[in-house]
Amino acid sequence: xxxxxxxxxxxxxxxxxxxxxxxxxxxxxxxxxxxxxxxxxxxxxxxxxxxxxxxxxxxxxxxxxxxxxxxxxxxxxxxxxxxxxxxxxxxxxxxxxxxxxxxxxxxxxxxxxxxxxxxxxxxxxxxxxxxxxxxxxxxxxxxxxxxxxxxxxxxxxxxxxxxxxxxxxxxxxxxxxxxxxxxxxxxxxxxxxxxxxxxxxxxxxxxxxxxxxxxxxxxxxxxxxxxxxxxxxxxxxxxxxxxxxxxxxxxxxxxxxxxxxxxxxxxxxxxxxxxxxxxxxxxxxxxxxxxxxxxxxxxxxxxxxxxxxxxxxxxxxxxxxxxxxxxxxxxxxxxxxxxxxxxxxxxxxxxxxxxxxxxxxxxxxxxxxxxxxxxxxxxxxxxxxxxxxxxxxxxxxxxxxxxxxxxxxxxxxxxxxxxxxxxxxxxxxxxxxxxxxxxxxxxxxxxxxxxxxxxxxxxxxxxxxxxxxxxxxxxxxxxxxx
Amino acid sequence: xxxxxxxxxxxxxxxxxxxxxxxxxxxxxxxxxxxxxxxxxxxxxxxxxxxxxxxxxxxxxxxxxxxxxxxxxxxxxxxxxxxxxxxxxxxxxxxxxxxxxxxxxxxxxxxxxxxxxxxxxxxxxxxxxxxxxxxxxxxxxxxxxxxxxxxxxxxxxxxxxxxxxxxxxxxxxxxxxxxxxxxxxxxxxxxxxxxxxxxxxxxxxxxxx
Numbered sequence: 001x002x003x004x005x006x007x008x009x010x011x012x013x014x015x016x017x018x019x020x021x022x023x024x025x026x027x028x029x030x031x032x033x034x035x036x037x038x039x040x041x042x043x044x045x046x047x048x049x050x051x052x053x054x055x056x057x058x059x060x061x062x063x064x065x066x067x068x069x070x071x072x073x074x075x076x077x078x079x080x081x082x083x084x085x086x087x088x089x090x091x092x093x094x095x096x097x098x099x100x101x102x103x104x105x106x107x108x109x110x111x112x113x114x115x116x117x118x119x120x121x122x123x124x125x126x127x128x129x130x131x132x133x134x135x136x137x138x139x140x141x142x143x144x145x146x147x148x149x150x151x152x153x154x155x156x157x158x159x160x161x162x163x164x165x166x167x168x169x170x171x172x173x174x175x176x177x178x179x180x181x182x183x184x185x186x187x188x189x190x191x192x193x194x195x196x197x198x199x200x201x202x203x204x205x206x207x208x209x210x211x212x213x214x215x216x217x218x219x220x221x222x223x224x225x226x227x228x229x230x231x232x233x234x235x236x237x238x239x240x241x242x243x244x245x246x247x248x249x250x251x252x253x254x255x256x257x258x259x260x261x262x263x264x265x266x267x268x269x270x271x272x273x274x275x276x277x278x279x280x281x282x283x284x285x286x287x288x289x290x291x292x293x294x295x296x297x298x299x300x301x302x303x304x305x306x307x308x309x310x311x312x313x314x315x316x317x318x319x320x321x322x323x324x325x326x327x328x329x330x331x332x333x334x335x336x337x338x339x340x341x342x343x344x345x346x347x348x349x350x351x352x353x354x355x356x357x358x359x360x361x362x363x364x365x366x367x368x369x370x371x372x373x374x375x376x377x378x379x380x381x382x383x384x385x386x387x388x389x390x391x392x393x394x395x396x397x398x399x400x401x402x403x404x405x406x407x408x409x410x411x412x413x414x415x416x417x418x419x420x421x422x423x424x425x426x427x428x429x430x431x432x433x434x435x436x437x438x439x440x441x442x443x444x445x446x447x448x449x450x451x452x453x454x455x456x457x458x459x460x461x462x463x464x465x466x467x468x469x470x471x472x473x474x475x476x477x478x479x480x481x482x
Numbered sequence: 483x484x485x486x487x488x489x490x491x492x493x494x495x496x497x498x499x500x501x502x503x504x505x506x507x508x509x510x511x512x513x514x515x516x517x518x519x520x521x522x523x524x525x526x527x528x529x530x531x532x533x534x535x536x537x538x539x540x541x542x543x544x545x546x547x548x549x550x551x552x553x554x555x556x557x558x559x560x561x562x563x564x565x566x567x568x569x570x571x572x573x574x575x576x577x578x579x580x581x582x583x584x585x586x587x588x589x590x591x592x593x594x595x596x597x598x599x600x601x602x603x604x605x606x607x608x609x610x611x612x613x614x615x616x617x618x619x620x621x622x623x624x625x626x627x628x629x630x631x632x633x634x635x636x637x638x639x640x641x642x643x644x645x646x647x648x649x650x651x652x653x654x655x656x657x658x659x660x661x662x663x664x665x666x667x668x669x670x671x672x673x674x675x676x677x678x679x680x681x682x683x684x685x686x687x688x689x690x691x
Contacts, residue, residue: 043639043640047635047636048636076662079665081663082660083659083662083663085648085649153672154665154669154673155656155657155658155669155672156659156663156664157657
């Protein structure tokens with residue numbers, strides 16, 4: 001079968017399965033905006049908060065007649081409602097508020113991995129915040145990306161421990177999750193700004209997901225930098241391969257329209273792997289009738305349409321659709337295919353998958369098993385982060401491990417190796433294993449290492465200590481590994 | 483001499499009564515003025531222990547310690563100008579004294595805090611009904627400068643149909659939401675957390691009154 005026919009078949013299949021990979025075209029109902037009571041606000045606000053007012057005045061929102069009150073209006077019963085100049089408003093404009101007009105985007109982001117970002121670290125926070133950091137770090141660090149659970153105090157103020165916050169999974173006073181302004185800068189909400197890689201950088205940077213650095217070091221980043229003026233970032237229609245071909249940004253691949261692939265605000269939907277986990281798993285995206293979603297590892301059998309499954313909040317829900325790992329990969333690949341050939345795309349993905357599996361099998365799984373052994377034999381206290389090896393293990397998968405996998409996923413050789421897997425290896429062999437010996441004692445430690453590491457083919461080199469070592473200057477003249 | 487004569491009822495005794503009455507009247511007015519003056523002071527107001535809670539936040543506010551050194555006392559804001567209005571306000575205010583003596587135990591910080599929103603709402607209404615007249619004793623709209631460049635313009639251009647209290651609630655005392663958006667359950671919960679009380683304590687206290 002030739003390539004277009006393949007893609008056509010894929011399209012037909014995808015649309016048959018009624019998946020939100022192909023979202024409906026955005027149509028907005030103008031009845032939802034232009035509240036007369038909201039037209040007066042700027043008279044005062046252009047004096048009291050000139051900056052944000054000017055941003056709004058230069059926005060598409062202002063052009064279309066969407067005023068302050070259209071977004072900020074609230075019901076008196078809303079937990080965070082306040083009376084302001086005779087009208088009831090809320091400071092926080094939640095995704096639910098935005099959904100008064102942007103229904104499609106709201107439905108797409110609802111239940112996405114972004115909107116569930118608080119839940120994602122729920123089990124990690126007590127140890128990291130309580131032991132290593134502190135509550136001040138939760139408010140100014142963790143929560144600023146993952147989102148806070150915004151608390152409204154009895155006096156009507158927003159608890160400073162939870163707000164200001166524009167974390168992507170913020171739990172809002174109205175119960176909705178997420179924060180559109182995480183990526184879309186207030187109060188201009190410029191399309192062009194949100195399409196820039198910088199829209200993602202506030203959070204997708206740092207040791208665990210250095211996606212800014214990875215992207216900049218990739219050929220995509222190189223081309224974007226050189227050809228930014230050809231990116232058509234301000235275009236209404238922004239379809240990769242049609243409206244721009246200079247380079248893809250984060251948005252292009254993870255949520256942008258490409259060819260016949262529609263754009264989506266479920267930014268994690270095209271991700272086949274979970275990359276920020278101790279061991280990567282391929283995952284299915286389960287969409288419930290109610291619009292919520294969960295990620296399901298491939299090791300758990302994918303549910304059928306119409307069957308009942310536990311939702312993220314613990315209640316039961318009826319499954320509406322399932323995007324299998326293979327189909328998520330296909331969706332992502334459709335973006336690649338706008339500029340790359342099919343064999344190129346497929347082989348790139350193979351190189352990426354091989355890195356993930358190498359990490360999993362060589363380091364991730366053995367390290368996890370060793371840690372479980374140390375805990376179960378009482379060689380480590382159950383308390384997290386009170387022993388050096390716990391930091392080594394944490395960084396092995398959370399920092400270097402994730403960095404290597406992200407590097408391979410987006411084509412940065414440096415992050416895949418030197419900033420990634422090299423550090424994984426170094427920390428595994430030079431820190432983690434010696435620490436295993438230190439906490440377990442030489443005899444038990446050697447036995448643990450023997451059964452989880454030395455017995456694996458990938459670590460077999462450890463069993464040959466007499467081989468030549470020209471790279472470090474020993475045994476020069478002899479071929480390596482002899 | 484003319485034959486102009488005093489009316490028959492202007493007797494000697496009448497004149498005595500007029501003079502004495504006049505003196506008594508002047509004395510009474512002086513008494514009222516002094517009374518209003520004395521009963522408007524912080525010292526008088528906080529002679530009821532429950533008022534200390536209001537005074538606590540007041541003493542941290544800009545009305546207590548402005549850089550100008552002008553200190554507004556309780557009565558400067560909460561008692562009207564003019565002897566009759568001031569006396570009336572004090573007369574009406576005596577219901578607070580009545581509540582203090584026979585009502586809930588406002589000296590208890592928890593009970594005080596639970597009742598605070600109602601006090602705030604009625605004080606706000608009092609200001610609103612009078613067009614924030616007591617604020618205007620000192621503040622002149624056109625003279626308000628503020629720290630930001632447009633503060634004066636806002637006060638001159640954006641205040642038609644409004645008086646100070648419409649925007650400036652929660653200026654001196656503990657913050658209480660607007661009555662329209664006030665949520666009793668959230669308030670009670672905050673007070674319970676603040677005083678380390680079991681959930682539901684606030685409801686119990688209020689229902690027992």
